[in-house]
Amino acid sequence: MGAVTVDKFSFMTTKLNDAIGWARKFSIFQYPFVTACCGMEYMATACAHYDVDRFGAGFPRFSPRQADVLFVVGTISHKMAPVLKRVYDQMCEPKWVVAFGVCTCTGGFYDNYATVMGIDTIIPVDVYIPGCPPRPENVLDGLMKLQDKIQNQKQEV
Amino acid sequence: MNLAEKVRQKYSAMVSDLASNAGEPVVIAKKESVKNFMAALRADSEFSFDLLMDLFAVDYLFWEEKEKRFEIIYNLYSLTKKHRLFIKVQVRETDPTLDSVAGVWPAADWYEREAWDMFGIRFSGHPNLKRILMYESFKGHPLRKDYRYNERQPIIGPLN
Ligand code: SF4
Numbered sequence: 001m002g003a004v005t006v007d008k009f010s011f012m013t014t015k016l017n018d019a020i021g022w023a024r025k026f027s028i029f030q031y032p033f034v035t036a037c038c039g040m041e042y043m044a045t046a047c048a049h050y051d052v053d054r055f056g057a058g059f060p061r062f063s064p065r066q067a068d069v070l071f072v073v074g075t076i077s078h079k080m081a082p083v084l085k086r087v088y089d090q091m092c093e094p095k096w097v098v099a100f101g102v103c104t105c106t107g108g109f110y111d112n113y114a115t116v117m118g119i120d121t122i123i124p125v126d127v128y129i130p131g132c133p134p135r136p137e138n139v140l141d142g143l144m145k146l147q148d149k150i151q152n153q154k155q156e157v
Numbered sequence: 158m159n160l161a162e163k164v165r166q167k168y169s170a171m172v173s174d175l176a177s178n179a180g181e182p183v184v185i186a187k188k189e190s191v192k193n194f195m196a197a198l199r200a201d202s203e204f205s206f207d208l209l210m211d212l213f214a215v216d217y218l219f220w221e222e223k224e225k226r227f228e229i230i231y232n233l234y235s236l237t238k239k240h241r242l243f244i245k246v247q248v249r250e251t252d253p254t255l256d257s258v259a260g261v262w263p264a265a266d267w268y269e270r271e272a273w274d275m276f277g278i279r280f281s282g283h284p285n286l287k288r289i290l291m292y293e294s295f296k297g298h299p300l301r302k303d304y305r306y307n308e309r310q311p312i313i314g315p316l317n
Contacts, residue, residue, distance in 0.1 A: 078311045079292050085313055111307055113299040114291075121314045 020155040024068070024094070025147040026056035031067035033087060036074030038101035041133040050136040055143050064090040069146070070123075075103040076116045088123045094156055096126040096146060101133050108132060160242050164204065168194060176245075183243045191246050192256035192282070198233065198242075199261055206233040206242065209258070212268035214276040218302035226250040227278060231258075248278065257283035275300035 034042060046052050046060070053059075061067045064087045076084055088097065099119055102108035105128045107117035119125060126149060129142035158166075161182030165172045171194040174185040186194050198206045211232035217223035225247035234241045248255055257280035259265040269280040270289040277298035280286055288295065292312060297304055309316055 078309070078314075079290075081311065081313050113304065113306070113309060116311070116314060117309075117317050121317060 017155050018151070020157060021151040021153070024155070025150040028055070028057040028069050028143075028146075028150075029059050029061045029067050030057055030069045030071050031062070031064050031087070031091070032060050032071045032073055033084060034071075034073040035076060035080060036101075036103065038074045038103070038133040041136060041139065042071065042073045042100065045136040045139045050140065052140070052143070055140070055147065057143060064088075065092060067091055068095060070095065070097045071100055072097065072104045072119050073100040075108070075110065076119055076122075077114045078116055079114075081116050081122055084119065085122050096150065097123055098142060098146060099125045099128045100139065100142075102130050103132070105130050160204075160240055164198070164242065167201070167203070168197060171197075178243065181241065181243055183245060185245050185247070188246050188248060188255050192258055192261065195231070195244075195258045195261045204235060204240075204242075205237050206235050208234040208236055209262035209264045209268070210234050210241075212258075212265055212272065214272045214278050216276060216300065216302045227253055227276060229255065229272065229278060253277060254279040254281055256281055257286075259283055274298065277301065 032039075032042060044050060046058070051058070057069070064070070068091075070088055070091060072084065088095075097119075099105045103110065103115070104119045107115050109132075116122065127142050127146045129139055131138050134142070159182050161175045161177070161184045164184050165175055171187055171190040172184055173187050176183040176185060198204050209231065211230070213230055215228045215230065217226055217228065227248045227250070229246045229248065231244040231246075232241070233244060246255060253276070255278070257265065257269055259269060259280070260282070266284065267289055269278075269283050270286060272278045273280065273286050274288040274290050275298055287293070291299065294312065295310055
């Protein structure tokens with residue numbers, strides 16, 4: 001048993017694209033745009049039991065200018081749509097959007113005068129998490145899919 | 158004698174009929190005198206309805222037996238007497254107007270705005286009768302039965 005020498009392993013090779021992707025996928029600052037019942041499940045995911053911090057996404061920012069990922073959690077009404085669009089426009093690149101719950105994916109069971117039929121009619125969406133509401137496991141699955149997407153995309157710097 | 162009958166006995170000029178709904182007494186009031194009627198019910202120490210719990214409208218468009226299309230329902234409660242009374246007022250489709258009771262109970266202010274927004278009931282004498290839930294550019298009144306359920310009026314985004 002000698003001392004472990006690390007000088008042989010003191011560097012590693014990677015691609016810049018992968019390194020930036022790795023850094024970005026584990027430092028997701030999210031903006032929770034919570035409007036309805038799905039918010040409860042969002043909170044369950046964020047709290048200690050499921051601990052979204054394990055994925056580097058434990059730091060909600062309530063300013064769109066500091067956020068990387070927009071979590072749209074809950075029903076979006078036509079009255080709310082311009083607000084959502086403005087929040088999205090205020091976020092800095094690179095940015096991603098997660099549609100959390102069927103209401104945001106497609107409008108869900110709502111088919112009426114008030115509800116937007118899916119937020120992708122207003123802003124681009126990267127990951128859809130269906131469910132009414134989605135269970136925390138489902139949310140974490142969606143989050144990992146988003147991480148894959150971030151890792152594998154071309155990183156704009 | 159139940160509460161509705163007592164009310165009719167005292168204010169017979171302002172009451173047109175009585176009814177009951179799920180065991181609760183209902184008074185059908187005349188539209189013309191609704192404001193005076195409500196003010197009297199609030200001030201009268203026998204009833205002292207000091208709390209307006211709810212105010213809403215119903216559209217009976219497809220009920221042939223209903224001669225008048227809209228019904229405005231007042232849900233009154235007395236905190237001192239601990240009794241409750243429902244008051245209904247019927248208005249016609251051609252003239253959905255009645256007096257505001259916002260001067261009697263300030264709580265009526267937003268309820269009446271909601272009834273205006275959703276059903277297009279005009280409350281004359283209301284201090285600020287504008288939409289409360291929908292946006293100002295919205296056309297029509299969405300809870301009217303002849304508003305098509307899937308008619309959308311997005312502010313931004315496509316019509317789908
Ligand atoms: S998807 Fe279901 S739980 Fe989520 S906001 Fe819509 S209605 Fe509520």
